[in-house]
Amino acid sequence: MKKYLSYFISSWKSCTAYKVDYFLNFFFSLVFFFISFALWKTIYGETGIDGISNYSLTNTITYFFVTNIIFRLDVGQSMWLNNDIWSGYLTNDLVRPWNVKIVENCFAFANLFVGFIIYIPFMAIIYFAAHQYITLPVGIDGLYFVITLIIGMIFLLVYSMCLHSLCFYFGDQDANIDLSNYAIMILAGGMFPLAFLPEKFAAFVHALPFKILFDTPANIWLGKLQWSEISHSWIEAGIWIVIFYIIFTLLFKNGLKRYTGTGR
Amino acid sequence: MKKYLKIMMTVIRNAYIRDSKIPGFVMVSLLTSMLDIFITIVFFDIIFSASASIAGWSFYQVLFLYSLSKTITSFHSALTKSGTQAMAHNYVRLGELDFYLTKPIDAMFLVSVSKPKIYSFLSMFLSIGLGAYALIQLGVSYSIVNAIWFVILALFTTVLFYYLQVLTIIPAFWLLQAWSLADTINKFQNFMRYPTGIFSKALQYILTLVFPIMTVSYFPAKVLFFGANLPDISLVILVTIAFILITRYLWRLGERSYSSASS
Numbered sequence: 255m256k257k258y259l260s261y262f263i264s265s266w267k268s269c270t271a272y273k274v275d276y277f278l279n280f281f282f283s284l285v286f287f288f289i290s291f292a293l294w295k296t297i298y299g300e301t302g303i304d305g306i307s308n309y310s311l312t313n314t315i316t317y318f319f320v321t322n323i324i325f326r327l328d329v330g331q332s333m334w335l336n337n338d339i340w341s342g343y344l345t346n347d348l349v350r351p352w353n354v355k356i357v358e359n360c361f362a363f364a365n366l367f368v369g370f371i372i373y374i375p376f377m378a379i380i381y382f383a384a385h386q387y388i389t390l391p392v393g394i395d396g397l398y399f400v401i402t403l404i405i406g407m408i409f410l411l412v413y414s415m416c417l418h419s420l421c422f423y424f425g426d427q428d429a430n431i432d433l434s435n436y437a438i439m440i441l442a443g444g445m446f447p448l449a450f451l452p453e454k455f456a457a458f459v460h461a462l463p464f465k466i467l468f469d470t471p472a473n474i475w476l477g478k479l480q481w482s483e484i485s486h487s488w489i490e491a492g493i494w495i496v497i498f499y500i501i502f503t504l505l506f507k508n509g510l511k512r513y514t515g516t517g518r
Numbered sequence: 519m520k521k522y523l524k525i526m527m528t529v530i531r532n533a534y535i536r537d538s539k540i541p542g543f544v545m546v547s548l549l550t551s552m553l554d555i556f557i558t559i560v561f562f563d564i565i566f567s568a569s570a571s572i573a574g575w576s577f578y579q580v581l582f583l584y585s586l587s588k589t590i591t592s593f594h595s596a597l598t599k600s601g602t603q604a605m606a607h608n609y610v611r612l613g614e615l616d617f618y619l620t621k622p623i624d625a626m627f628l629v630s631v632s633k634p635k636i637y638s639f640l641s642m643f644l645s646i647g648l649g650a651y652a653l654i655q656l657g658v659s660y661s662i663v664n665a666i667w668f669v670i671l672a673l674f675t676t677v678l679f680y681y682l683q684v685l686t687i688i689p690a691f692w693l694l695q696a697w698s699l700a701d702t703i704n705k706f707q708n709f710m711r712y713p714t715g716i717f718s719k720a721l722q723y724i725l726t727l728v729f730p731i732m733t734v735s736y737f738p739a740k741v742l743f744f745g746a747n748l749p750d751i752s753l754v755i756l757v758t759i760a761f762i763l764i765t766r767y768l769w770r771l772g773e774r775s776y777s778s779a780s781s
Contacts, residue, residue, distance in 0.1 A: 282706075
């Protein structure tokens with residue numbers, strides 16, 4: 255355990271080696287929120303409507319505020335397994351006396367952890383700039399939100415590991431990972447609330463497991479989900495986590511046998 | 519000029535040979551682009567189901583604005599984006615810029631075209647098709663003068679976008695690694711798909727003059743839909759010239775402070 259903790263800390267330090275670059279990244283991340291903020295303020299303001307699909311202006315802005323936070327915890331963007339397999343760098347981890355799967359995730363979580371801590375002041379900037387349109391979770395919803403967020407992270411972790419492990423079989427998966435990340439962002443409600451989607455498309459998206467990443471936690475924050483719906487989403491995500499973990503274990507175990515470490 | 523064109527053609531030919539070896543990668547990239555267009559249309563549909571217009575622009579006008587911005591960004595994605603991004607990622611930090619500085623050709627040009635992704639031209643053609651569709655659906659006849667000014671301003675702003683892209687990565691000369699800067703233009707190009715009227719006056723001022731990313735798509739489209747006028751035309755031309763000079767100056771300044779990297 256100690257060696258993994260050491261690796262976690264050194265990964266954390268390496269993430270912040272170029273400090274200005276790191277801070278600038280977060281500063282520019284504010285852009286998406288402020289575009290959404292201006293856009294929805296104009297739409298609600300010009301039309302004078304009270305809500306779109308039961309989302310008031312406050313609900314909509316809060317939704318984008320919450321998704322902006324969740325984006326900082328996107329494990330899929332911090333994972334380098336595909337790159338390590340494809341470049342042959344994985345050999346460096348394989349020859350060491352540790353579990354490769356844990357080490358690969360250590361780096362991703364170190365990156366997310368330090369990123370999230372550093373992003374807190376930027377969240378405060380957003381909150382103060384738009385506080386009259388942002389509501390905070392009430393009572394137990396805050397706890398449910400955090401639990402859902404953790405379940406969502408685990409789900410994305412095992413899903414991403416499956417995707418990255420395909421590199422053992424089909425070579426560089428960079429383009430597929432980009433496509434998948436982009437598609438998931440939409441299917442999970444990272445771009446806008448799923449309730450905004452046309453009925454048929456929404457039914458299709460709700461049948462997929464990805465809503466646990468953005469839409470479900472954001473709606474818990476907004477107090478739009480009942481306990482029965484929340485518990486159902488946890489169970490559903492739990493089942494998918496088990497399924498993807500089994501797939502990943504098979505892919506990784508057999509993939510290692512095919513790994514030659516020659517790189518490109 | 520002839521030398522630059524020759525280099526450009528060689529670089530494109532090499533890129534074609536490389537990309538044709540990985541058709542799967544090209545297909546997936548094209549799929550991503552198509553997905554982006556599809557989702558943007560769905561998103562606009564959501565917005566316009568609640569409102570007949572935003573900031574005085576109708577659905578198809580905004581769709582055209584989006585297609586214009588996508589056409590310009592795809593063009594640069596095909597030719598210059600990866601090169602400038604590589605500059606922010608590695609060229610300064612690893613000293614690879616040496617290879618570009620020692621060639622008897624403008625280093626900024628050579629860096630920019632060093633990693634073309636010519637399959638992005640497919641995305642550009644898709645965007646042009648989308649723009650044509652939006653114009654047909656608008657069903658308005660456009661005056662020839664407005665159309666000519668649209669083309670001229672679109673050419674100017676295509677150049678402006680390139681210089682803004684380069685400008686964002688110039689700090690890499692001093693910061694050594696600037697991954698965030700490589701992605702800056704991607705984040706800011708989201709502004710290009712909306713009419714300026716949705717933003718506050720202060721933000722409009724900043725995004726049309728200080729860092730004129732909105733100028734790139736908004737003014738050419740405005741001239742086409744609402745008529746050419748001297749203030750808009752001169753603003754685009756002056757801003758473009760100003761940013762060419764600023765970017766060139768800062769690049770030279772950066773080159774002077776570049777000290778290569780040790781082994």
